[in-house]
Structure formats: structure tokens, C-alpha cells
Amino acid sequence: MTDGRRIRLDLAYRGTNYCGWQRQNHCATVQGEIEVALHRIVGEPVTIRGSSRTDAGVHALHQVAALNTTGSSIPSERFAPALNANLPPDIRVFRSMEVSPDFDPVGDCTRKRYCYLIGDGPVTSPFLAGVVWDDRFGTLDADAMHTAAQTFLGEHDFASFQSEGSPRQSTVRRIYNISVKRCTTPIPFGPLGLHNENLPQVIVFEVEGNGFLYKMVRTMAGTLAAIGHGKRSVDWVAEVIAAKDRRTAGITAPAEGLYLTGITF
């Protein structure tokens, strides 16, 4: 920790145009865009730390990050509008505030929430291109998916749901809440309540846990989709968990349907 203020940022982004959260040298990232904007605002290089390192193409409705600043006299709550004036419109900071110098967005996080969206049916709204999984295999059985998803509740070894590339010491995680539901009428169609009854519905998979392994939510989504399409029974989830082998689970659903929706400290 350095001297000066510690500032928390609450933000949202559309991940489509970014190689994920974490700064990279040759690809635009959300962290990189925010650090460039901060440098411009405070006049010195600033490093931020986010609660979750979302992958390329993954969106956030609510991400939390923190930074230290010594040089700047900008009031803490003015960082949000100053950043928005210097960021592209697909990254928005909706709140900034001073926090305790020991606030740690990673270490203090006790729960994370994610949501995964699947376009259901032959036609997906043109306004949902890039922000849902445009699955074209036919109608999903949301009730079967919901029933199967309850198997994930509680503490399990999720080794079958971890992709290679970012191994953790323990693959045990606890799931607090999980649901799958069909989004009901009026069928939402792009922005707002505007809708077109000819365009299909969207399946919403929501999950809250004490932490998630690499690509774990997307593998859960791919596994539940196989059940929704009737290729597998609702009992399959228990088998996959017990196998502790990634090869037994469903596909890794694409990044474009995944949203980080909340962090609990």
C-alpha cells in the first residue's frame, strides 16, 4: 500500500470488443482502457485491481475494482464521470468512492454471481447478437435444466468443470444459488420492453458461489444445454461431478453469453 486515497470503482462493460479484463500488451482490455483513462485524469500511471478477471468477450453488469492515488485532488466521487468522459461507451463506471486503505477487491470477495443467456429458437433478435449464446439446435427444456442445475447446489469438487490454463490448488467450490428459467412475456427484444412476438425467447441461467474455476460457469452452461436439448438426462450432472474429469462434461459455452452480475464482500 502506498500513501494517499484508495478508491473503489463499480463498473459495467460489454466485453465483445475486448480481450478480457486483464491488461495485455497487444490487445485492448477493460483494465488497460481504464488505466489509460486514469493516467490521463490524474497525470501519473495507475494500476487497478479487479475482483474478477473476466475472459475475452465476457460481459459485466457489475464488476468492482480498486486503485490508489496520491497525486490527484479530484474528489473521489468525481472519478466516475471523469472516467466516463475518457472511456469508450462500452465501458461505464457508475460509481466511485473512497474506501478503507486495506480494501482488497479479490481477497475480500466472499461471493460472486454470474448469469448466462441462451437465445432459444430459430431466430435470435439482431439486438442480442454478441450478447447471448445464439444456440440454433431448437427449443430448450428450461424446466429440465433447472432441475438438473439444483445438483450443483452446496459444496462439490468441480474438477470436471475446470478448463486447462489456470489451475487452482483446490477445485472444491460452494454454490449458494442456482436457477434456469425461460424469460417470460413480453419477450424482450433488444433494448427495453420493445418486443416482437415472432422472435424467440431467451433462457436465463443464474448462479452464485464462493468462487469459480477457470471457465466453470461456461462449462456448467454447456452441460445444462445438453440436458435442455434432451441429449442427456437430468441425472447426468451428478455423474459428471463424480467423475472429476473435464472430458465427461458438456462443451464450454461461448464467452458472449456470460455476464459477471455481482460481487459480495
Added chain:
Amino acid sequence: MTDGRRIRLDLAYRGTNYCGWQRQNHCATVQGEIEVALHRIVGEPVTIRGSSRTDAGVHALHQVAALNTTGSSIPSERFAPALNANLPPDIRVFRSMEVSPDFDPVGDCTRKRYCYLIGDGPVTSPFLAGVVWDDRFGTLDADAMHTAAQTFLGEHDFASFQSEGSPRQSTVRRIYNISVKRCTTPIPFGPLGLHNENLPQVIVFEVEGNGFLYKMVRTMAGTLAAIGHGKRSVDWVAEVIAAKDRRTAGITAPAEGLYLTGITF
């Protein structure tokens, strides 16, 4: 009219990446994309005619087009899925069907509906970038805008609301329905009902008429926004209509907030 079938297409598109509906030689357009896809499907050049020639960047929740085909044996209702397989995801055909050989999507149109969306407040959702007017001047008075909008109801000479570039013989049009409302809780946030209570609301302006002059809806939106911001009184609309002079009206609101939402035949 040629021999063969006449087919009606009902479609939706996100206009952001297109130079409008009408085919152009050196810029991607919605008509152009569909005609290229049709050529691929039926094996011969096909020209389509749309009910409304939307401008560059304007969206459609429901546009109607028609085409004739002689060579193809594809069932009429199969044109929609065949086109979707050959179109980019921001253009979707949600229905195709055979219609009477004299169906004219322009001449048979009796009413058109449009919707205009304005992001209201300091922060607009990153998922609404490019699909609402991101107006940053502060909170709009939706009630004042709604009251002022009622002045447009009925038959008027809309010369003050016509931009140069596409003059019509008569500038008299009839407005059947018009409203302005603030989109209420839960505040919609990008796809579906997902929302973040920290991000602001959206103002929805809807209008139905027997026809619209060039950029008329966008000039109505710009005029109502000036009233919503308190720069003008609700009586101003009557003054602007009476003046029959484009210079008296408000600004032409940007294309990205405008949606063609329906055609009545």
C-alpha cells in the same frame, strides 16, 4: 410484375453497421445484404422492395419487404431460415410467406410506427451504446415532453420537420398516436430484465402516422428533447408547426435512437 411467386419478408435489424436500407455501391446496406443472400439461395439476381427506406444507423424491429421469384422451388416459408443462414446476425428475417402478386409494400402501406429512445442521465448502459441517443444534458421531463407531443396529433403541415435532401410533393401528414414515457422499474439494462439500479432510465417516444417526411421523427425527437430539458415550453411545438420553416424546430436527433417498429397495410 413477372411470373412466379411474390414473397413477403418480415424482418428486423440493428442498423449500426449499415448505410441504411437502400442498396448503395460502396457501402453495406440492409437491402444489399439481403439481395446478396437471396442471389446465393435462388441462383439468380433478385431485387427486393422495402416499406421504408430507413437512414444510415437507423434500426428496425419490424420492416416489411417483398420480392418475386421464378426460378426457385424453395417453399415460401423456408426463405426465412435460408436467409438467416446467409445473413450477418444483425439482420434477421423472422417470417416469409407467399402473398398476392399485387402486394406492394410501399403503396399498400397505410400507417407506420416509429420509436425513439433517449438515454436519460449521466451514465448510459454499455449494452445500449449505439441503440439509444446518449443524451448527457441531464434529466428530461418526460411529462412535459408527452404533453407537448400531443400537439402533433391529427393532420398538420410538417414542413418545419422535413430535412433537405428528399422533398415530397405535400408536407401534410396525419399523426394517429403519440406518446413519451419514462421506462419504469425494473430499469432495463441491456438484454432482458437484467438491471443495475445505479444506471439510469430511458425515455421512450413512440409515434404512429400515415407517413413521415425525411428525418421527421428525428426532428420531432430533437424538438421534444429541448422541451424535456426546459429550454423551451410545451407551447413551442404549435409555434414550430405554424412557422413551416425547418430552422424554427429543434435539432435532428441522431439516427442511433430511431427504430421502425411497425407497418400497417
